[in-house]
Amino acid sequence: MSMGAALSSSRGVHTSRRTHDVPQPSAAGTSAAAAQGPAGQSMDAQEVAKFEAMASEWWDPDGPNGALHTMNPLRTQFARDAICLAHGREARTVQPLRDLSVLDVGCGGGLFSEALARLGADVTGVDTSATAISVAATHAQADPAVASRTHYQNATAEQLQQQGAHFDAVVASEVIEHVSNVPEFCASLVALTRPGGSIVVSTINRTNRSYAVAIVGAEQIMGLLPKGTHQWERFITPEELQEHIERAGAERIGDSGMVMNPFTGHWTFSADKAVNYIMSFRKPAEQQRNP
Numbered sequence: 001m002s003m004g005a006a007l008s009s010s011r012g013v014h015t016s017r018r019t020h021d022v023p024q025p026s027a028a029g030t031s032a033a034a035a036q037g038p039a040g041q042s043m044d045a046q047e048v049a050k051f052e053a054m055a056s057e058w059w060d061p062d063g064p065n066g067a068l069h070t071m072n073p074l075r076t077q078f079a080r081d082a083i084c085l086a087h088g089r090e091a092r093t094v095q096p097l098r099d100l101s102v103l104d105v106g107c108g109g110g111l112f113s114e115a116l117a118r119l120g121a122d123v124t125g126v127d128t129s130a131t132a133i134s135v136a137a138t139h140a141q142a143d144p145a146v147a148s149r150t151h152y153q154n155a156t157a158e159q160l161q162q163q164g165a166h167f168d169a170v171v172a173s174e175v176i177e178h179v180s181n182v183p184e185f186c187a188s189l190v191a192l193t194r195p196g197g198s199i200v201v202s203t204i205n206r207t208n209r210s211y212a213v214a215i216v217g218a219e220q221i222m223g224l225l226p227k228g229t230h231q232w233e234r235f236i237t238p239e240e241l242q243e244h245i246e247r248a249g250a251e252r253i254g255d256s257g258m259v260m261n262p263f264t265g266h267w268t269f270s271a272d273k274a275v276n277y278i279m280s281f282r283k284p285a286e287q288q289r290n291p
């Protein structure tokens with residue numbers, strides 16, 4: 001089956017009430033063969049194949065996605081604060097994102113989606129990897145509260161956009177460096193955000209240090225990631241990311257570097273954005289028309 005077929009033939013895995021407006025629920029596919037063929041413009045078949053190959057290890061904190069596990073609390077805190085700021089919410093409450101719809105683009109096995117659902121958000125996770133979507137949907141079942149607030153689809157952002165979906169917030173964490181068409185991908189993130197809503201993107205900067213840390217250090221020396229996970233040329237600078245998103249119609253709210261101690265695996269916010277960073281944006285509210 002082609003990726004296009006896999007994406008368009010998916011079925012709903014959750015039927016729980018949605019607070020966002022996705023016209024056609026769809027679902028988890030399972031075929032690794034789904035990595036071929038065209039679909040949304042941002043999809044790169046080679047990148048999809050890479051993630052299909054490691055998909056069964058999403059929830060292993062000692063596996064190839066270990067750095068995403070250790071990064072999760074920090075990026076969740078950043079997203080919580082950015083979304084609360086855009087929506088006039090108090091961040092330090094039990095469920096600050098209660099009933100807000102959040103789209104997690106390139107959700108993988110659902111690590112970030114589940115963390116956001118625990119903050120009360122109604123999360124839709126989409127990914128080009130059918131296996132990752134299947135893993136995410138299965139893992140969510142372990143916690144009924146998470147299961148009721150997560151909805152997974154084997155799809156691209158562009159496909160949701162074509163369906164006319166809109167969300168209060170859109171997040172894409174560690175995905176943009178794997179897409180084939182960065183401007184189109186950014187335009188979709190903004191188009192999928194309701195006016196007044198927020199966008200959070202985390203990724204890796206393109207610097208000499210990111211080559212040393214993310215490619216040589218993490219892949220070749222420490223083995224934290226499988227070799228070939230990243231291509232340095234595809235990394236994107238904060239300035240480029242900001243330009244693409246602003247061109248699509250949202251404005252930057254804030255950003256931060258995120259630095260991992262490679263020996264403890266502990267992540268902290270930092271002014272240093274030379275390697276990992278996270279950035280938030282707000283789509284302006286619609287202007288009132290004069291009568």
Ligand SMILES: C[S@@+](CC[C@H](N)C(=O)[O-])C[C@H]1O[C@@H](n2cnc3c(N)ncnc32)[C@H](O)[C@@H]1O
Pocket residue numbers: 042043044047048051052068105106107108109110111112126127128129132155156157172173174175178179180
């Ligand atoms: C490094 S993983 C990050 C997963 C998740 N966001 C996290 O941080 O836990 C990148 C994910 O993006 C997905 N992906 C790559 N290109 C994509 C695209 N164009 N649209 C949607 N998902 C994509 C991959 O299948 C993979 O699951």
Ligand SMILES: [Mg+2]
Pocket residue numbers: 174175177178230
């Ligand atoms: Mg990456």
